[in-house]
Amino acid sequence: MPHEDPVQTRHELRENLRSLGLEAGYEVVVHPSLSSLGWVEGGADTVVDALLDVLGDRGTLAVPTFTSGLVESRPFDRCTSPSQTGAITEAVRCRASAVRSSHPTHSVTAIGCGASAITRAHPPMHSVGRGSPLHRLANRGGWILLVGVRHDRNSTIHVAERLAGLPFKGMPRTVPVRRDGDVVDIDVARVGCSRGFTTLEAAAEDAGIVRRGPVGVADCQLLRGDALIDLVGGMLSSDPGRLLCETDDCWWCADASAEL
Numbered sequence: 001m002p003h004e005d006p007v008q009t010r011h012e013l014r015e016n017l018r019s020l021g022l023e024a025g026y027e028v029v030v031h032p033s034l035s036s037l038g039w040v041e042g043g044a045d046t047v048v049d050a051l052l053d054v055l056g057d058r059g060t061l062a063v064p065t066f067t068s069g070l071v072e073s074r075p076f077d078r079c080t081s082p083s084q085t086g087a088i089t090e091a092v093r094c095r096a097s098a099v100r101s102s103h104p105t106h107s108v109t110a111i112g113c114g115a116s117a118i119t120r121a122h123p124p125m126h127s128v129g130r131g132s133p134l135h136r137l138a139n140r141g142g143w144i145l146l147v148g149v150r151h152d153r154n155s156t157i158h159v160a161e162r163l164a165g166l167p168f169k170g171m172p173r174t175v176p177v178r179r180d181g182d183v184v185d186i187d188v189a190r191v192g193c194s195r196g197f198t199t200l201e202a203a204a205e206d207a208g209i210v211r212r213g214p215v216g217v218a219d220c221q222l223l224r225g226d227a228l229i230d231l232v233g234g235m236l237s238s239d240p241g242r243l244l245c246e247t248d249d250c251w252w253c254a255d256a257s258a259e260l
């Protein structure tokens, strides 16, 4: 099919990422949309290569490889369950050097120097909470890179919610997990709604914690995880309902609002 956008190459993506501020040695969780980048020569694997080129041997690339919808129909298998968070995250998961955390619905997969340290023990009841890979990454001075997506895809905001100790947590969810040939049921913490997170964008810009620029034709944002958690923590301490959405059909935010 003909395409109108210019072709993006590994070299061009690499230079765009550097211009945005990504540097060798960084640890970064990337929330990417492949289609937002324009026409990428070689597809998702080219984007992964460009990211790894910039991060170098001392850096770490992490991505969400969530499977929340998948476990409805088949048990989670850490080795084979595909990521439901986009083609780039699945390309990372399929790399030989990738390490995936064990969480049945909210696993994180990483490549690089800090991959094992970030993805080790991932408690089922701390999906995106204290001690989860995303919390660990932020504590290590890690970065968040949004590629063509907004903050409603930024799962580190859920970490900040958990650290803020808000009263709404929801009932745990029981999901099937394949282990050593058997299928066992595991209780995991629900993560909740993120639709209201887009309202954070202006505050993050005002706080000066966001670097913004293009990668390919995608609008991208780069920010430190710890700075974001501090910002969200401050917002939630003065207004605990600040990030709840106002969508009519959202039972999570309606319940949460009632508990405040």
Ligand SMILES: [Zn+2]
Pocket (backbone or CB within 6 Å): 193, 194, 195, 196, 244, 245, 246, 247, 250, 252, 253, 254
């Ligand atoms: Zn909601």
